Amino acid sequence: MIALLLSFAIASLVAIVLHGTTRKFVRNRLRYVDAVQKSLAPWLAGGAAFLVGSAAVGVLPIVGLGTALTAALAVGSGVAAGARDIRQGTSPIVYGP
Secondary structure (H helix, E strand, O other), X not given: OHHHHHHHHHHHHHHHHHHHHHHHHHHHHOOOOHXXXXXXXXXXXXXXXXXHHHHHHOOOOOXXXXXXXXXXXXXXXXXXXXXXXXXXXXXXXOOOO
């Protein structure tokens, strides 16, 4: 029971961090990349995150396939949200490198 709660907590934390990080990365670094605005971009990013996460399933005992799927959904939704921010003009102006 405790292992299940711990796994759920880890998956939730990973999803929150990955979504925010991906959204910020798309807004700030990929602002001028046209491929991010395509409807296929969130699916490709989520699929790549799932492949990386599913490789970690065999190595880390607490990470399961559900955690890999959660991470993939978080990355895909982060890419979609960042692209939407760019289209709506709500991305912040970033100064410096």
